[in-house]
Amino acid sequence: GAGVSQSPRYKVAKRGQDVALRCDPISGHVSLFWYQQALGQGPEFLTYFQNEAQLDKSGLPSDRFFAERPEGSVSTLKIQRTQQEDSAVYLCASSSKTGISGNTIYFGEGSWLTVV
Amino acid sequence: DQQVKQNSPSLSVQEGRISILNCDYTNSMFDYFLWYKKYPAEGPTFLISISSIKDKNEDGRFTVFLNKSAKHLSLHIVPSQPGDSAVYFCAASRDPEYGNKLVFGAGTILRVKS
Numbered sequence: 001g002a003g004v005s006q007s008p009r010y011k012v013a014k015r016g017q018d019v020a021l022r023c024d025p026i027s028g029h030v031s032l033f034w035y036q037q038a039l040g041q042g043p044e045f046l047t048y049f050q051n052e053a054q055l056d057k058s059g060l061p062s063d064r065f066f067a068e069r070p071e072g073s074v075s076t077l078k079i080q081r082t083q084q085e086d087s088a089v090y091l092c093a094s095s096s097k098t099g100i101s102g103n104t105i106y107f108g109e110g111s112w113l114t115v116v
Numbered sequence: 117d118q119q120v121k122q123n124s125p126s127l128s129v130q131e132g133r134i135s136i137l138n139c140d141y142t143n144s145m146f147d148y149f150l151w152y153k154k155y156p157a158e159g160p161t162f163l164i165s166i167s168s169i170k171d172k173n174e175d176g177r178f179t180v181f182l183n184k185s186a187k188h189l190s191l192h193i194v195p196s197q198p199g200d201s202a203v204y205f206c207a208a209s210r211d212p213e214y215g216n217k218l219v220f221g222a223g224t225i226l227r228v229k230s
Binding site: 004031033035040041042043044045048050055056058059091093098099100104105106107108109110 | 120122148150152157158159160161162205207209216217218219220221222223
């Protein structure tokens, strides 16, 4: 596809359930980001991959959150034992370069997670 | 601790007039700033950016101004159009050559009335 694709678009999980969110970045993009956006807030950084290497995971809120990008393309964000506070939109983004300056970062439409 | 703040949750402007969206930051280490636009049910899209070595960057109807001493930036849209109605996020980054993390504000909802 032409853009960043995320699935599922909408997910309702029962508290305690594990969920997996998938991101298909733009083909050939080196950098991949995950952000979490709570209702009424701006996106908050979770983690960053350069190819298959996870270079920054400082934003992951707890050890229940795990992200991987084993072949340097598709990425999965896994949340174990979901809690109500995990309810948010999870945004994936990719870019063709590393760094931020002069580098257009393309966001997907997000995966809307509701934990009940 | 909100390092990037957008104090106006919403703004309403008449078509053809100027829209001014404001953003304040607290971290003096930030040296690269961006504005993103977001329509409902879509991801944010990049609008315009500015490096801390500049105080102004212009792209068509969009101009971003940076006041480093005040730790303040603003986005001007002239003239405003109904299609500009969206949520606007200010974002900041440090060390643009090597940093990978964007810190976002909470957003300002812009409504342009025709």
